[in-house]
Amino acid sequence: MGDYKKMWQDPNMDIEKHDILCAALPEQFGDIYLTQKNRPDAMNYFNYVVAEIHGARIMELEKYKKEGGSVVGTFCVFVPDEVILATKAIGVGLCSGSQFWIEDGEKVLPRNICPLVKAFAGAKIGLTCPYFQSCDMIVGETTCDAKKKAWEIMDEYMPVHVMELPQMKREKNIKEWEDEIKIFINRMEELTGNKVTVESLKKGIDVCNRKRRALKRLYDLRKNIPSPISGLDALLVSQVAFSDDPERFIEKTEELCDELEERVKELKPNGKKRIMVTGTPMALPNWKLHSIVEGLNAEIVVEETCTGTRYFENEVSTEGDTIDELVRNMAERYMDINCACFTPNEGRTEDIVKYAEEYNIDGVIYYNLSFCHTYAIEYEKIEKVLKEKDIPLLKIETDYSEEDTGQIKTRVEAFLEMI
Amino acid sequence: MNYIGIDIGSTASKVSVFKDDDLKLNIVMPTGWNSVDTSNKIKEELVKKGIDVEKSKVIATGYGRVSVPYAHKTITEITCHGKGAYYLAQEDLTVIDIGGQDTKIITVEDGNVSNFTMNDKCAAGTGRFMELMANTLNVSIDEMAQMALKGRNINITSMCTVFAESEVISLIGSGANREDIARGVVNSIIGRIKSLLNKHGVKGSLYLTGGLCELEPFIQLLSEEIGSEVKTGPLGRYAGSIGGALLAKNIEI
Numbered sequence: 001m002g003d004y005k006k007m008w009q010d011p012n013m014d015i016e017k018h019d020i021l022c023a024a025l026p027e028q029f030g031d032i033y034l035t036q037k038n039r040p041d042a043m044n045y046f047n048y049v050v051a052e053i054h055g056a057r058i059m060e061l062e063k064y065k066k067e068g069g070s071v072v073g074t075f076c077v078f079v080p081d082e083v084i085l086a087t088k089a090i091g092v093g094l095c096s097g098s099q100f101w102i103e104d105g106e107k108v109l110p111r112n113i114c115p116l117v118k119a120f121a122g123a124k125i126g127l128t129c130p131y132f133q134s135c136d137m138i139v140g141e142t143t144c145d146a147k148k149k150a151w152e153i154m155d156e157y158m159p160v161h162v163m164e165l166p167q168m169k170r171e172k173n174i175k176e177w178e179d180e181i182k183i184f185i186n187r188m189e190e191l192t193g194n195k196v197t198v199e200s201l202k203k204g205i206d207v208c209n210r211k212r213r214a215l216k217r218l219y220d221l222r223k224n225i226p227s228p229i230s231g232l233d234a235l236l237v238s239q240v241a242f243s244d245d246p247e248r249f250i251e252k253t254e255e256l257c258d259e260l261e262e263r264v265k266e267l268k269p270n271g272k273k274r275i276m277v278t279g280t281p282m283a284l285p286n287w288k289l290h291s292i293v294e295g296l297n298a299e300i301v302v303e304e305t306c307t308g309t310r311y312f313e314n315e316v317s318t319e320g321d322t323i324d325e326l327v328r329n330m331a332e333r334y335m336d337i338n339c340a341c342f343t344p345n346e347g348r349t350e351d352i353v354k355y356a357e358e359y360n361i362d363g364v365i366y367y368n369l370s371f372c373h374t375y376a377i378e379y380e381k382i383e384k385v386l387k388e389k390d391i392p393l394l395k396i397e398t399d400y401s402e403e404d405t406g407q408i409k410t411r412v413e414a415f416l417e418m419i
Numbered sequence: 420m421n422y423i424g425i426d427i428g429s430t431a432s433k434v435s436v437f438k439d440d441d442l443k444l445n446i447v448m449p450t451g452w453n454s455v456d457t458s459n460k461i462k463e464e465l466v467k468k469g470i471d472v473e474k475s476k477v478i479a480t481g482y483g484r485v486s487v488p489y490a491h492k493t494i495t496e497i498t499c500h501g502k503g504a505y506y507l508a509q510e511d512l513t514v515i516d517i518g519g520q521d522t523k524i525i526t527v528e529d530g531n532v533s534n535f536t537m538n539d540k541c542a543a544g545t546g547r548f549m550e551l552m553a554n555t556l557n558v559s560i561d562e563m564a565q566m567a568l569k570g571r572n573i574n575i576t577s578m579c580t581v582f583a584e585s586e587v588i589s590l591i592g593s594g595a596n597r598e599d600i601a602r603g604v605v606n607s608i609i610g611r612i613k614s615l616l617n618k619h620g621v622k623g624s625l626y627l628t629g630g631l632c633e634l635e636p637f638i639q640l641l642s643e644e645i646g647s648e649v650k651t652g653p654l655g656r657y658a659g660s661i662g663g664a665l666l667a668k669n670i671e672i
Contacts, residue, residue: 406482407521411537414497418532 004055007062007130014127021100021128022054025285032291036230040263042256043233049240053284054130057092057243061134064090070192073135074242075120076143077306077337078165080181080330082316085204085246086196087188093242094138095129096120097283099400104128108153113146114372115399116283121150124157131243132158137191139184141165143341144374161187169335169342178331185327201326205316207246214253215241215312221260222301223359226270228263229256231277231300232290238307239284273298273416274360278352278382279367280375281306286400289367292409298416302359304352305367310337313351340374348378349385356391363392363419365412370399392419421475424503424663425461426496427483430519430546431630432457435660436470437668444468445657454483462489476672478663482520491672496659501525501532503662504626507654513621515612515641515649516658517629519546522612524619536619541579544611546630548580552604555587556597564636567605570598575607583607605637609644616645627651628658 008015029050049057061071070089074081075096084091095101096119105122123129132138137159140151151162163180166173185196194200218237221228237256241249275298277289282305293300303309314336317329338347356364364386368375379395386393394415396408421443426433427450436444446464450457458479465472472489479490480499487493496518504514505527514525522544526534538544553563573595577583583604590600625647631637632655642649654661 407537410482410495410497414495414532414535417495417498418535 004058007059008054008133012127013130013133017126018054018128018130021098024100025053026051028285028287032287033232033236036232036294039233040229040256040259042252042259043236045252045255046233046236046240049244050236050285053243057245058130058134060245061090061092061131065134065136070136071134072188072191073131073138075138075147076141077311078141078143078334078339079139079163080184080334081246082201082204082208082330083181083185083188083196085207086185086200087192087194088200089188089192089194090245092131092135093283094120094131094135095123095284097239097286097400099402101126101128102400109146109150112371114144114280114369116281116369116372117144117146117150119283119400121153124154137161137187139163143339144372146371165341166335167342174331174335177335178327181327181330185323196323198321198323198326201323202318205318205326205330207250209315209318210250211241211246212312212315214250214257217257218253218260219302219309219312221257221264224264224267225274225360226267226272227274227299227301228260228267230294231275231303232287232294235282235287235290235300235303235307238303238311239282241311242307243284270299271297273362273419275300276302276304276352276355276359276361276364277308277367278304278364280369280372282367283307288398288400288402288405289365289396289408292405293365293412296409296413296416298412301361302355304348304355306339309351309355310339313337340378345378349382352382353385353389353391356386356389361391363394363415365415366393366395368395368397370397421470422664422667423465423470423472423475423477424499424660424665424667425458425477425479425481425487425490426499426657426659426663427454427457427479427481427486428496428519428659429482430550431656432461432481432483433657433660434461434465435657435664436465436475437664442661442664444470445654445660447656450483454486455488457483458487458489461487476667476670478667478670480659480663491667492670494663494666497523497525497535497537498532499659499662499666500628501527501535501662502530502665503658503660504628504655505530506661506665507652507658508624508626508650510623512623512626512650513616513619514658515616515625515627517544517546517608517612517627517631519630521545522615524612524615526619526622528622534619536615538611538615543580543583544608544615548583548608549604549631551580551584552587555584556591556601556604558601560631561634563601564605564634564640566598566601567640568602568636570596570600570602572606573599573603575603605640606644609641612641613645621647625649626655628655630656632656 073094101119101122104126105118124132140162142148316333422437434446477490479487484493516523524536632651
């Protein structure tokens with residue numbers, strides 16, 4: 001990574017502490033990613049993004065801000081990027097995937113909440129994430145109690161806009177989400193000074209849909225036996241999707257898919273067990289489970305997670321001539337995401353069963369971040385259905401620390417021996 | 420041809436040798452602090468007993484399975500314990516394995532592992548917990564189990580080994596009967612196992628493997644608390660190494 005010390009100073013960073021993080025990441029990335037054999041050439045772009053994660057992209061954000069543009073940070077697949085794009089702002093998914101930030105997070109939050117929430121709070125209050133420092137505002141949602149209450153604490157450090165996500169999927173709830181999207185439009189208009197028009201919103205929808213399509217194409221290619229891309233690499237693409245420039249991301253992902261399409265013609269079965277991961281998100285740089293599984297004789301071919309299918313499944317319809325109609329289309333698409341924050345959430349079980357067939361799965365690993373109660377509770381339902389369908393299932397509950405890696409490896413290895 | 424299973428556990432290392440279909444030999448020794456040293460010692464021991472390790476098929480298992488340089492393959496202790504317990508019990512069963520650093524419940528159907536549950540990263544309900552508490556009471560594990568039979572239960576409320584230890588120390592300080600404390604300790608382990616079993620479900624008979632397999636009073640209390648007979652035998656501690664040796668038959672070298 002280049003020398004960005006000057007740039008990081010501007011947004012008020014803790015440079016010394018941030019240096020520790022910047023020193024650890026390349027080593028971790030090198031060990032996990034660059035040791036993989038026979039990677040697609042097009043992954044070079046994504047390697048570059050990681051190498052420059054706190055450099056080149058931040059420079060773009062800073063430049064955009066100097067020109068009068070706005071940057072908003074998000075944490076969740078429910079925040080409608082279409083609106084952010086329609087007001088000519090840049091949306092970035094924020095840092096929340098490393099143990100590095102936990103210590104600072106625990107200064108203001110209880111220890112027994114999910115590591116993702118502790119990490120993003122720590123990244124902000126420890127001043128060790130340049131994305132946070134670049135943001136004019138962050139957009140929260142009410143997907144769980146830990147996040148809901150953490151926004152109040154974050155609000156002391158920077159402007160926060162919270163969207164109230166309904167917890168059921170009745171017509172009245174979809175209408176409520178429409179209202180929330182409209183309130184968000186107003187807030188974004190105030191922040192940026194740019195009015196949302198039918199045209200700009202349609203354009204935003206189009207960009208987001210094309211991004212979804214590119215990711216869907218990548219995932220469809222993983223249905224091949226064997227998959228032309230490792231689970232680790234596919235996960236990285238999904239993670240990068242949250243913070244990269246959307247147009248460039250689409251272009252690079254399509255290039256990757258072109259290459260994979262060629263690869264598929266040459267590949268021969270490799271005897272590796274095909275694994276689906278389902279559960280909680282894996283924010284950058286959380287590669288823990290994937291590196292354990294793919295260090296054994298297995299490949300992860302689909303993630304039914306927020307950093308997987310939940311991010312790209314279903315598009316927003318562009319039909320309609322008014323903002324109201326387009327907002328309705330968006331609300332319908334977002335309320336169709338099968339997150340464990342909803343009750344009931346039968347759609348998720350159906351998705352898992354469907355993917356198990358489509359991706360030719362040998363076994364499912366239920367990935368649960370510690371203290372994520374909604375997903376932990378929902379396990380029971382999923383387990384019952386998968387048992388009926390005779391699909392092997394293993395639950396792994398863990399956080400970002402490395403100390404349980406040996407135990408998890410033993411469990412996954414035994415699971416692979418069993419299926 | 421000899422088939423050798425080597426189970427390097429966190430506390431004890433176990434070795435089993437089959438000559439064709441006959442179980443010929445079992446060895447147990449402390450793992451110590453260096454698994455590679457232990458596996459070398461095992462090799463010397465085997466050679467002394469006239470077993471040509473070089474001409475045998477060897478599978479290593481247990482938490483130190485990667486530290487056996489002369490093993491042809493590593494297989495997890497879960498698969499090995501399932502195989503070994505099936506060999507010992509000669510029927511489909513649910514295995515309770517109480518190891519030094521973890522406790523596992525393993526379902527064996529048609530001779531193969533069909534499901535398993537392991538305790539989370541925590542020593543509660545493991546052999547290590549038993550050892551630590553016996554140390555605190557200043558008795559051996561055997562003595563503690565004997566004492567427990569005579570005692571009346573005192574609830575040890577802490578799930579965590581470290582806190583449970585301070586709880587036991589306070590109980591000693593408050594003058595509680597040592598037999599009662601011993602019963603409390605044993606019941607707390609059994610409680611953990613019970614909750615793992617409830618979550619996992621039981622199929623077939625119950626079979627105990629691991630280092631506590633010869634601890635009669637413990638097995639008696641375990642059966643009473645669970646409400647059904649827990650079978651075991653003196654070879655229970657070798658289930659992992661026996662399973663490893665049996666699986667070694669099928670590997671190509």
